[in-house]
Amino acid sequence: MQHDMAVGTETYALELRGIDKSFVGVKALKGASFACRPGEVHALMGENGAGKSTLMRVIAGVWKPDAGTILIQGREVQITGPRHSQGLGIAMVYQDTRLVPDLDVAQNIWLGREPGGAITVDRRAMEEGARTILTRLGVALPMNRLVRDLEVAERQIVEIARALTGEPSVLILDEPTSALDAAEIERLFSIVTELKRQGTAVIFISHRLPEVFAIADRITVLKDGELVGTVDRQAVDHEKLVAMMVGRDLALAYPPRAQAVGAERLKVEALSSPGLFNNLSFGVRAGEIVGFGGIQGNGQADVARALFGLVPCAGSVMLDANPARFKAPAHAIKAGLVYVPGDRHREGLFMPHSIRENLSVPHLAEWAGLGRIPAGRERQETLDAMSRFAIKAASGEQAVRTLSGGNQQKVVLGRWTVGDPKVYVFEDPTRGVDVATKLEIYRRIRALADAGAAVILVASDLLELIGLSDRILVFSKGRIVDEIAGAEATEERIVGSAVEAGRTHGDPQAATSLIGDATTPSAAAKSGSATGSGLLSRYMGPLLLLVLIALLGLATTRYSDFFLTSRNLSNIAAQVAPLALVALGQFCVVVLGGIDLSVGPLISLVTAMASFLAATEGGAGVIAAIGAALAAGAATGLVNAFMIVRLKIPDLIATLATYSVVFGLALIVRPSPGGLVSDDFLDLFETSLGSVPVAALAIVLVYIAFEYLMLRGRLGQRLYAVGSSSEASLAVGLRTAWIRAAAYVFCGICAAIAGLIVTARIGSGDPQAGSIFTLASVTAVVVGGVSVFGGRGTAIGVLLGAVAVGVMQNALNLMQVSAYYQYIWTGGLTLLAVAGYSLRLSRKKKRS
Structure with missing residues (x-):
């Protein structure tokens, strides 16, 4: 430009x-x-x-x-x-x-x-x-x-x-x-x-x-x-x-290297992790800083994480001549090995919490007595760490998220200098830190080594790696290809060793870049083939749910021949239709990381109002009932949105309050079941195409359109973005407050229309008619594979989740299981779905 x-x-x-x-x-x-x-x-x-x-x-x-x-x-x-x-x-x-x-x-x-x-x-x-x-x-x-x-x-x-x-x-x-x-x-x-x-x-x-x-x-x-x-x-x-x-002259120099080293504190033999590194053997002595060098992304960080128990691996690890395989970070910390991660936001800090809480959290088990945290020691250790690293903050109670990037990094480092570990593993310890603090961190790391600790340093800055390390192990393709004394190391020697090894043992271009050359055929092929695998990954959950529904249907058929009759299938469709509709609204809220508990009472309120407004024959009553229902749904959604978005009230509390208010209104309008709606109203919402309710068909079409918009529309981009990271969405100019507000209004309207369908199904008003829909809608969303933390899920999965809930309830009815036990089954299905999602997420993290 x-x-x-x-x-x-x-x-x-x-x-x-x-x-x-x-x-x-x-x-x-x-x-x-x-x-x-x-x-x-x-x-x-x-x-x-x-x-x-x-x-x-x-x-x-x-x-x-x-x-x-x-x-x-x-x-x-x-x-x-x-x-x-x-x-x-x-x-x-x-x-x-x-x-x-x-x-x-x-x-x-x-x-x-x-x-x-x-x-x-x-x-x-x-x-x-x-x-x-x-x-x-x-x-x-x-x-x-x-x-x-x-x-x-x-x-x-x-x-x-x-x-x-x-x-x-x-x-x-x-x-x-x-x-x-x-x-x-x-x-x-x-x-x-x-x-x-x-x-x-x-x-x-x-x-x-x-x-x-x-x-x-x-x-x-x-x-x-x-x-x-x-x-x-x-x-x-x-x-x-x-x-x-x-504001003063400052000598730019690295601290002197170790004059003498002690016994071997950490010994690693034949350490391997499939796809990451293979058959690595090395040792680190007391008083020594060993750098992991080479082209970034060739296994250095993976080995550091494996030593801390974050990456599964095989091989032998000895700490002070004792076997020390760490299956989890807690084991490593207890044994005296600590890891300071390079990504402070994802792994290094609890952003909403205070400096004090971040500094003290790994030491609480050691400090606490009889379950009580010694406030005096915690406060003093916090002040000492803040002083050592010159952390700029109003006090130790200031939230870490309000600090500058460099001060956040100081908090991460200060956390581990509070204790006295045997082995330190640092990954880019000076990332985002100013020059004066860098020099202080260099001196601090050298002081830790001089005090008898063994130190491993993973640094993307080669000059820093050379200046601090006593020895440098050069990595390439997950192997150690060279060992260089720190005093003899140069950038050319480190990069040259890594590149030459990469050319010998793999793709020469891949050896020179972490990410790869844009012109390599392999990269282009990988990029081009991602679409199919992405769609398969997106719809794997719904496909498995579809198989589960089919198996449940087959099992029920063996118990009752009535299950597959057109009459029963029509009944299931009519039963699922309002649930699917309210679940669609709930989906929009949950994918943003929220929840709406008011949908059940809102359905009850709509049935109560419709039993009065649509009691007489003629189009005027039907129009009045529909208008009142939509107004009630939109108003409820707006109230929820105002409390959550504007007043910053947690969604669980806000919608629970709305739940009580709307339920009370439903009881005021119709204290007990009663009233009959007109035939005109029934004809509008109970019309069937053959044995299939038109309302059910319409809702399926709405779901298909909605899924397309979630996959290829701006709507989906906005919902997924805000649900996954509201801060990132705001940074690119998305109107996150409006998006959240619109989701709650849409959920209220969906619940209102579902209430009209329920009214037609029961033919009268009932202040308890919607009581089951709050739990059932959340169950349908969760069973459908939507993350309760936001940012993930499909509309098709939610539809199948609603079908699964409806089929399960129908099957239990045919098996003559008490309605009371059906609540237990519904809750159990929700827990099973959440557990399954957590296991899948855990496996994905381990694979990555």
């Missing part, structure tokens, strides 16, 4: 003047200013908590400034939200990636701006466009691979690709290289250089000085939320830049 430069005047693509932003107890920005020209790479640097990410989130529309001015191309703007920011030509790649775990690669890249029509998305165009962008980045990923199955580096690439879909005039890269290896960083820099040539203003946030000096034209430094200064890259060296950031 080309940008015109004004002749003789300074033209900024983006300019900020006097930006203020405060949070509870902390003033993050204090009159901060920043300006970036078209066609330049402008680095933004500072210590953790300096305000860099806060300033960029103000630009991206995530947060609104308390004061200050923002100008785009010289024009003052008030950025109202992420969508508005994107419309102004601003795109941001977040340090902690704002991706939706349960959407695939193509869907994430185009989320919020999918190609296609008003209702459906063009999947082919979406995949082709995503593949084109990834090719520009020099990588290839299967379009149908879910983001939750990607490595950290792959997720970073997907986020960068998404930012490029809008051809932004201002591109913000927040620590974009933190999870990339050297080859991927080089490719990213070539993309940044090309964007710069096209006139794009690139804001590059990083703590890695060599990268900043390699790519930036100008550098702006923030400290404590204030502007320190802006300098040309050529006018400053490393030491001066560090002094600007920390």
